[in-house]
Amino acid sequence: MPIRLFDSLTREPRELKPSHPDGVFRFYNCGPTVYAPAHIGNFRTFVVNDVLRRLLELEFGADKVKHVRNLTDVDDRTIGQTQKEKRPLAEITKKWTDKFHADCDALNCLRPHVEPTATGHIREQVSMIECLMEKGNAYRAADGSVYFKINSFPGYGGLSRIKERELKVTNTVADADHKDSVSDFALWKAYKPEEDGDVKWPGPRGASEGRPGWHIECSAMSKKHLGDTIDLHTGGVDLLFPHHENEIAQSECCNGTTFAHHWYHSEHLLVEGTTMSKSKGNYYTLSDLVEKGYSPMAVRYALLMGHPRKQLNFMLDSLRAAESALRKLNACFEQLYTKLKTLPEVPTRKVHWGVFEPVWVALVEDLNTPAAIGALFTAIDQIPFASLSESESKDLYIGLTQSKAMAFGIPHTLEMSASLSGSGTLKGSANLSIVERKNSEVPAAITALAEKRWAAKQAKDFATADALRKELAAAGWSMLDSKTDYKLEPVKK
Numbered sequence: 001m002p003i004r005l006f007d008s009l010t011r012e013p014r015e016l017k018p019s020h021p022d023g024v025f026r027f028y029n030c031g032p033t034v035y036a037p038a039h040i041g042n043f044r045t046f047v048v049n050d051v052l053r054r055l056l057e058l059e060f061g062a063d064k065v066k067h068v069r070n071l072t073d074v075d076d077r078t079i080g081q082t083q084k085e086k087r088p089l090a091e092i093t094k095k096w097t098d099k100f101h102a103d104c105d106a107l108n109c110l111r112p113h114v115e116p117t118a119t120g121h122i123r124e125q126v127s128m129i130e131c132l133m134e135k136g137n138a139y140r141a142a143d144g145s146v147y148f149k150i151n152s153f154p155g156y157g158g159l160s161r162i163k164e165r166e167l168k169v170t171n172t173v174a175d176a177d178h179k180d181s182v183s184d185f186a187l188w189k190a191y192k193p194e195e196d197g198d199v200k201w202p203g204p205r206g207a208s209e210g211r212p213g214w215h216i217e218c219s220a221m222s223k224k225h226l227g228d229t230i231d232l233h234t235g236g237v238d239l240l241f242p243h244h245e246n247e248i249a250q251s252e253c254c255n256g257t258t259f260a261h262h263w264y265h266s267e268h269l270l271v272e273g274t275t276m277s278k279s280k281g282n283y284y285t286l287s288d289l290v291e292k293g294y295s296p297m298a299v300r301y302a303l304l305m306g307h308p309r310k311q312l313n314f315m316l317d318s319l320r321a322a323e324s325a326l327r328k329l330n331a332c333f334e335q336l337y338t339k340l341k342t343l344p345e346v347p348t349r350k351v352h353w354g355v356f357e358p359v360w361v362a363l364v365e366d367l368n369t370p371a372a373i374g375a376l377f378t379a380i381d382q383i384p385f386a387s388l389s390e391s392e393s394k395d396l397y398i399g400l401t402q403s404k405a406m407a408f409g410i411p412h413t414l415e416m417s418a419s420l421s422g423s424g425t426l427k428g429s430a431n432l433s434i435v436e437r438k439n440s441e442v443p444a445a446i447t448a449l450a451e452k453r454w455a456a457k458q459a460k461d462f463a464t465a466d467a468l469r470k471e472l473a474a475a476g477w478s479m480l481d482s483k484t485d486y487k488l489e490p491v492k493k
C-alpha cells in the first residue's frame with residue numbers, strides 16, 4: 001500500500017514517492033526558531049513529522065530518505081531577544097537549540113540527517129538573492145535592503161490561493177516606504193544599528209550589509225542539502241502563508257524548476273480554544289509537564305491522539321489517559337517476553353504486520369495517527385496470550401515493535417534492555433535495528449556537530465568551532481574546510 005498524504009497544493013491526498021533517479025526521498029521540514037523554549041504545540045508538529053519520517057523509512061528504506069530540518073537562528077525574533085537580554089545572538093540560540101535537542105530526544109524524535117542553521121548558510125542565501133536580482137525578480141531598495149518582486153512571478157499565490165484573499169498580510173508599515181509594491185517581501189534587511197546590535201554580514205552585490213530575511217533561509221538550505229527539487233516540504237499550518245508561498249517564489253525563480261512536489265501542513269495545538277503560542281504566553285513546555293509528573297511518552301501519545309490535519313485542544317486529562325494506555329502497551333510487551341527464548345530480529349522494512357496491519361493502513365492513509373493508535377490497542381485486546389506458541393509470539397513481537405516504533409519511537413536498545421532486565425531472561429539481547437541503524441555514510445549526530453561547528457566558524461566564534469572540531473575528532477571524524485564549504489572524513493587510523 002503506497003503512502004498517501006494530503007497535499008496542500010492540490011488539496012487532495014496524493015501518493016508520496018521519490019522523484020529522483022537515485023530513489024532517495026528528499027524531505028524538508030521547517031525547524032524551530034531558537035529564541036525561547038519550543039512549546040508542546042511546536043512539538044505537535046515535530047512529533048507528527050517524526051511519525052512521517054519513520055513511515056517513509058519503513059516504506060522506502062532507511063538509507064533512501066534524506067530528512068533536513070533547519071534551525072532559525074537569526075530573524076526578527078532571535079535578534080529581538082538579544083536586545084532584550086543584552087546577550088550575544090549565538091549564546092541565546094545555542095541555549096535554546098540545546099534545549100530543543102534534549103526535548104526532541106525525550107520525545108523520541110529522530111534527529112534529521114542534516115540540521116542546517118541560517119547563520120551557517122549566509123553565503124548560500126546571499127548567492128540566491130544575487131541570482132534573483134540578476135534575473136529581475138528582486139530589487140535593491142533605497143535603504144540597501146533587497147525585496148522580492150511579487151508580480152515578477154506569475155505563480156505567486158498558487159499554494160495559499162492568496163489572490164482570492166488579497167495580498168495584505170505581507171504588508172508591514174515599517175518597510176512599506178522602501179518597497180515598489182506593499183506586498184513585496186524582504187530577502188535581505190539592511191543593517192539598523194539600534195535594532196540589530198552587532199548582527200550583520202556583508203550583503204549581496206549592490207546591497208548594504210545586514211542580514212537575510214526569514215523566508216530565503218529555507219530556500220537556500222533546502223537547495224544546498226537536497227537540491228533544486230524536493231519530494232516533500234512540511235511545517236505547521238501557520239507557515240503556509242506567507243513563508244511557504246515565498247519559498248516557492250524564491251526557489252522557482254532562482255532555480256527555474258519545480259521546488260517541491262508535495263506540501264503538507266499539520267494543524268495547531270490549542271489551549272482553551274486558541275492557538276498555543278509563545279507570543280500569547282498560553283503554552284506548556286515539555287519541562288512544565290514533566291515537572292507535573294507526566295512522562296514525555298505520554299505527551300507524545302497525547303499529541304498524536306488528534307488527526308494531524310485537525311486542530312487539537314490540549315488538556316491535562318489526556319495525559320492521564322495516555323499514561324494508562326502506555327502501561328497497557330508495556331504490559332503487553334512483558335507478556336510476549338515471557339513467551340520468547342530469544343528476541344527476534346525486527347526488520348527495517350515492512351514485511352509482516354500480521355494483526356497489526358490496520359496500524360500501517362491508518363498511517364499510510366493520510367497519516368491518521370489516532371486511528372493507528374486505536375488499531376494498535378484493538379489488536380492488543382485480541383491477542384490470546386494464554387495460548388500463544390513461540391512462533392506466534394515472535395510474529396506478534398515483531399508487529400508490535402514496529403507499530404510501537406511508528407507511533408512512539410524507540411530510542412535505542414537501552415530502553416529495551418532496561419525494561420527487559422525486570423524479566424531477567426533476555427537482558428541485552430534486543431535487536432532494535434529499526435531505530436538503531438546509522439545513516440549510510442556520515443551519522444546524523446556527526447553531521448549535526450559539523451553543522452554547528454561550521455555555523456560557529458561563520459559567526460567567528462572560533463573558540464566554539466575549535467571545541468567542536470575536537471569533539472568531532474574524538475568521535476573519529478575530521479572536518480576539512482575550504483573557503484566556502486566543508487567535507488567530513490573518517491580520521492585515518
Ligand code: AMP
Nearest residue numbers: 032033041042044045235236268269276
Ligand atoms: P517556530 O519555532 O515558531 O518557528 O515554529 C516551529 C514549528 O511549530 C512550525 O512548523 C510552526 O508551524 C509550528 N507551530 C507553531 N505553533 C504551533 C501550535 N500551536 N501547534 C502546532 N504547531 C505549531
Ligand code: ZN
Nearest residue numbers: 030031218243
Ligand atoms: Zn521554513
